[in-house]
Amino acid sequence: MENYFKVNMNEYLPLRDVVFNTLRQAILKGELAPGERLMEIQLAEKLGVSRTPIREAIRKLELEGLVLMIPRKGAEVAKISEKSLRDVLEVRRSLEELAIELACHRMSEDDMRELEVVQGRFREAIAKGEAMAIAETDEHYHDVIYQGTGNDKLVQMLNNLREQMYRYRLEYIKDEDKRQVLLVEHEHILTALKSRNIAEAKDAAREHIDNQEITVSRNIKEKEQEHAGGSRGRR
Known part of the structure; x- marks a missing residue:
């Protein structure tokens, strides 16, 4: 996972929303590539946050169809179909x-x-x-x-x-x-x-x-x- 993106703090938004928006933009812009696994620990370290907002963001991204949950593998960026x-x-x-x-x-x-x-x-x-x-x-x-x-x-x-x-x-x-x-x-x-x-x-x-x-x-x-x-x- 390359260090392309970083979290942009916004004093008007809860941390979970900031993390969600950051990951969402990274996926939409291709900074997180289709098929790339989303490792909670690595993302938390990269963005300087705990795993909880990462987990919440991944769940929301799954609802938007941008992330897939794969049995026994975890989350990955949805491929373009x-x-x-x-x-x-x-x-x-x-x-x-x-x-x-x-x-x-x-x-x-x-x-x-x-x-x-x-x-x-x-x-x-x-x-x-x-x-x-x-x-x-x-x-x-x-x-x-x-x-x-x-x-x-x-x-x-x-x-x-x-x-x-x-x-x-x-x-x-x-x-x-x-x-x-x-x-x-x-x-x-x-x-x-x-x-x-x-x-x-x-x-x-x-x-x-x-x-x-x-x-x-x-x-x-x-x-x-x-x-x-x-x-x-x-x-």
């Missing part, structure tokens, strides 16, 4: 279309200018090739659109879904061949929003999500085949 990807994207596709429609009606000119600025940062991140920076600016781009809907409940639901999407977003961005496609897709959405063309904006958003599903599904299958091949080779 095609079904979980499909489940998340089916919901995201519907919510994104609603967000795009509302944003077409409600985004102000200032919002549009902000979206253009964020798209510029996204373009710079892709040029530098830093996966985490690309993921963060991609998130920021969508955040501007979500906030432009003026619907707090929708923003809350999309933000919750975004947390679950983080692992898939990183998996997509790791594919360097797709980064320029991502950039073009963002441009299409931006152009349609600026012209208040709801149908075109929805089509662009749908294509954006469909391409993500195709690419990440292919990556998952390739990893499963590699794992299966490796398992046969060890027999």
Whole structure:
């Protein structure tokens, strides 16, 4: 287990919530890899806490589907599966279309200018090739659109879904061949929003999500085949 992450104390949150948020982010960002075992003693030492909040956090992460309890082995980070990807994207596709429609009606000119600025940062991140920076600016781009809907409940639901999407977003961005496609897709959405063309904006958003599903599904299958091949080779 590499020493990638550390606990960020927050005086307004109970320790168990701070530990939970720390481990959750480490899983979502890939700092704790799919299939990696979660050893209570090691995690407690790494984060400088007792085993009790670690145990509570692992239990909550299991309820979210981010951790699996394996008989006689203990807890491990849940692997990324095609079904979980499909489940998340089916919901995201519907919510994104609603967000795009509302944003077409409600985004102000200032919002549009902000979206253009964020798209510029996204373009710079892709040029530098830093996966985490690309993921963060991609998130920021969508955040501007979500906030432009003026619907707090929708923003809350999309933000919750975004947390679950983080692992898939990183998996997509790791594919360097797709980064320029991502950039073009963002441009299409931006152009349609600026012209208040709801149908075109929805089509662009749908294509954006469909391409993500195709690419990440292919990556998952390739990893499963590699794992299966490796398992046969060890027999």
